[in-house]
Amino acid sequence: MTRKNKGILTVVSGFSGAGKGTIMKELLAKYEQNYALSISATTRAPRPGEKDGVEYFFKSREEFEKMIAAGELIEYAQYVGNYYGTPKAYVGKQLEAGRDVILEIEIQGALKVREQFPDALLLFVTPPSADELKRRLIGRGTESMEVIENRLARALEEAEGLEEYDYLVVNDVLEECVEEVHEIIRNEHYRVSRNAGNIREMREELKGFTRRQD
Amino acid sequence: MTRKNKGILTVVSGFSGAGKGTIMKELLAKYEQNYALSISATTRAPRPGEKDGVEYFFKSREEFEKMIAAGELIEYAQYVGNYYGTPKAYVGKQLEAGRDVILEIEIQGALKVREQFPDALLLFVTPPSADELKRRLIGRGTESMEVIENRLARALEEAEGLEEYDYLVVNDVLEECVEEVHEIIRNEHYRVSRNAGNIREMREELKGFTRRQD
Numbered sequence: 001m002t003r004k005n006k007g008i009l010t011v012v013s014g015f016s017g018a019g020k021g022t023i024m025k026e027l028l029a030k031y032e033q034n035y036a037l038s039i040s041a042t043t044r045a046p047r048p049g050e051k052d053g054v055e056y057f058f059k060s061r062e063e064f065e066k067m068i069a070a071g072e073l074i075e076y077a078q079y080v081g082n083y084y085g086t087p088k089a090y091v092g093k094q095l096e097a098g099r100d101v102i103l104e105i106e107i108q109g110a111l112k113v114r115e116q117f118p119d120a121l122l123l124f125v126t127p128p129s130a131d132e133l134k135r136r137l138i139g140r141g142t143e144s145m146e147v148i149e150n151r152l153a154r155a156l157e158e159a160e161g162l163e164e165y166d167y168l169v170v171n172d173v174l175e176e177c178v179e180e181v182h183e184i185i186r187n188e189h190y191r192v193s194r195n196a197g198n199i200r201e202m203r204e205e206l207k208g209f210t211r212r213q214d
Numbered sequence: 215m216t217r218k219n220k221g222i223l224t225v226v227s228g229f230s231g232a233g234k235g236t237i238m239k240e241l242l243a244k245y246e247q248n249y250a251l252s253i254s255a256t257t258r259a260p261r262p263g264e265k266d267g268v269e270y271f272f273k274s275r276e277e278f279e280k281m282i283a284a285g286e287l288i289e290y291a292q293y294v295g296n297y298y299g300t301p302k303a304y305v306g307k308q309l310e311a312g313r314d315v316i317l318e319i320e321i322q323g324a325l326k327v328r329e330q331f332p333d334a335l336l337l338f339v340t341p342p343s344a345d346e347l348k349r350r351l352i353g354r355g356t357e358s359m360e361v362i363e364n365r366l367a368r369a370l371e372e373a374e375g376l377e378e379y380d381y382l383v384v385n386d387v388l389e390e391c392v393e394e395v396h397e398i399i400r401n402e403h404y405r406v407s408r409n410a411g412n413i414r415e416m417r418e419e420l421k422g423f424t425r426r427q428d
Contacts, residue, residue, distance in 0.1 A: 124406070130419035152424050159417045167404045168413070184401050190381045190394070192338070199382070203373045205344035209366065 005194055007036070007095040009117050010102045010185050011110045014125030015155050017136035019171045023125060024104050026178045034182070036099040038091055041067065044082040057087060074116055075109040088116065100185055107161045114164070121188055123181060124165040128172040219408055221250070221309040223331050224316045224399050225324045228339030229369050231350035233385045237339060238318050240392045248396070250313040252305055255281065258296040271301060288330055289323040302330065314399055321375045328378070335402055337395060338379040342386040 014020040028035055041057040043064050052058045059067065064083045067073050076085030086103060094101045095117075105113065114120050127133045137151045162168070167184055171177040188194065228234040242249055255271040257278050266272045273281065278297045281287050290299030300317060308315045309331075319327065328334050341347045351365045376382070381398055385391040402408065 126416070130416045133416070133420070134423055149424075152420070156417075156420050156424065159413070159420055162413050162417075163406060163410075165406045167401070168406050168409050169404060180401070180404070183397050184404065187381070187394070187398050187401055190383060190398070192377060192379050192382050195382050196377075199373070199376050202340070202344045202347070203370075203376075206347070206366070206370050206373055209348055 005098060005189050005198075006119075007097065007099040007101060008185060008188055008194070009091060009095055009113070009120040010100065010181075011113050011120055011122050012102060012104045012125060012181070013107050013110045013122070013158070013165070014169075014171075015127065015133055015136075015158055016151060017133070018125040018127055019174065019177075020104055020125045022174060023169075023171065023178055023181060024102065026174065027102070027181055030178065031182055034100060034186075036094040036101045038086055038094075038101050038103050040084050041073065041076075041087050042082060042084050044084075057090075059083075074103075075105060075112045077109075086113075091117075102185075107158050107164075111161065111164060119194070121167075121185065122165040123167050123169050123184065124162055125169045125171050125177075128170050219312060219403050219412075220333075221311065221313040221315060222399060222402055222408070223305060223309055223327070223334040224314065224395075225327050225334055225336050226316060226318045226339060226395070227321050227324045227336070227372070227379070228383075228385075229341065229347055229350075229372055230365060231347070232339040232341055233388065233391075234318055234339045236388060237383075237385065237392055237395060238316065240388065241316070241395055244392060245396055248314060248400075250308040250315045252300055252308075252315050252317050254298050255287065255290075255301050256296055256298045258298075271304075273297075288317075289319060289326045291323075300327075305331075316399075321372050321378075325375065325378060333408070335381075335399065336379040337381045337383050337398065338376055339383045339385050339391070342384050 012020050012024060028037060039053065039055075039057060041059050041064060043059055043061050044056070046052070046056070046058050050056065061083070064085070067085070067087070068076060072088055073085040074088050074091060076083055078084075086105075091101050091103075103113065110122055114122060127136060133155065137155055138148055169177060169180055169184070192199070226234050226238060242251060253267065253269075253271060255273050255278060257273055257275050258270070260266070260270070260272050264270065275297070278299070281299070281301070282290060286302055287299035288302050288305060290297055292298075300319075305315050305317075317327065324336055328336060341350060347369065351369055352362055383391060383394055383398070406413070
């Protein structure tokens with residue numbers, strides 16, 4: 001029954017130091033067939049061997065700013081003088097084709113995704129305890145006060161938005177956490193709210209069958 | 215973080231012929247440690263070897279009717295002249311102790327459970343397709359028209375309430391379906407909405423930590 005489902009757009013966010021980058025990498029390596037990688041658009045120049053539409057959609061600054069203006073990006077940011085963003089059309093096409101898409105975005109971006117894709121699944125990755133988070137934020141005692149305070153301020157800001165997320169994923173043992181994320185996305189396909197079409201169809205078929213019995 | 219969670223009350227319903235009884239049996243056999251069986255109250259006489267509070271809570275008709283009147287049963291029904299019901303206090307105690315409880319109840323009962331336990335997780339088990347459901351409802355062609363019509367009417371009635379459920383679980387391969395149900399319940403513990411206390415605590419700890427830095 002779930003074969004006719006649309007893909008699920010999953011956004012992975014989390015405290016810095018929670019290991020979300022590693023989780024994403026492991027998940028995509030282990031379940032390559034299951035997920036479509038979102039391909040970002042960028043104004044950065046292609047490096048040798050990089051192909052347009054494979055690693056990135058390469059855009060001029062003018063093209064990128066047109067995409068922003070036209071609302072063609074789910075979210076975007078600047079990094080070292082270049083734009084990076086998530087093209088809405090590409091993600092939408094993957095979802096329509098029934099493929100699950102995963103994005104790793106920080107909390108502000110995640111909320112923008114939900115505005116545009118209300119069915120998006122929002123996962124928040126956290127270390128196993130507040131103590132552990134503290135330890136990771138302080139680092140090895142070699143960080144400047146400024147760095148620590150920045151991290152703390154950011155963690156607090158991120159924690160404020162936690163209620164907007166659907167699941168809290170605890171990253172204790174990496175392998176287990178990767179499985180956890182995979183399972184959550186897989187099970188989400190069985191949500192009644194994501195099967196409205198299938199349910200309607202089954203009901204209609206049942207009704208048709210009763211009429212034939214009259 | 216999820217260690218401080220309350221248990222989850224899961225209600226399993228489904229079309230007749232969907233195999234929910236078998237799923238429950240397999241699930242409880244395989245994951246005995248994970249789930250608390252709800253012990254029913256009944257007015258039926260104990261059979262040799264049956265102990266009060268183990269197989270059933272044995273009650274007189276008068277006691278049972280007092281429980282009904284006092285709202286002490288989540289749901290109840292009569293079967294072959296005896297009452298059977300689910301005591302609310304027992305279920306509540308298990309949940310408070312952090313144990314997951316599973317009940318197999320038909321749709322009307324499931325909705326009553328949700329009224330009293332708004333956090334209950336409602337699973338609906340269905341055969342893999344409407345065609346397969348049809349086949350199971352018709353049976354082997356030896357059933358009377360009345361039996362078939364009763365089954366159809368009931369399936370249609372059950373299908374009407376489907377949107378009230380959280381998950382649609384497809385029972386194609388039994389072993390996979392049992393795993394599916396187990397995973398859904400397990401993952402549900404990671405829902406942000408079920409971790410309000412843990413989130414609040416983590417936030418407070420983070421805030422406390424910032425103050426110490428001032």
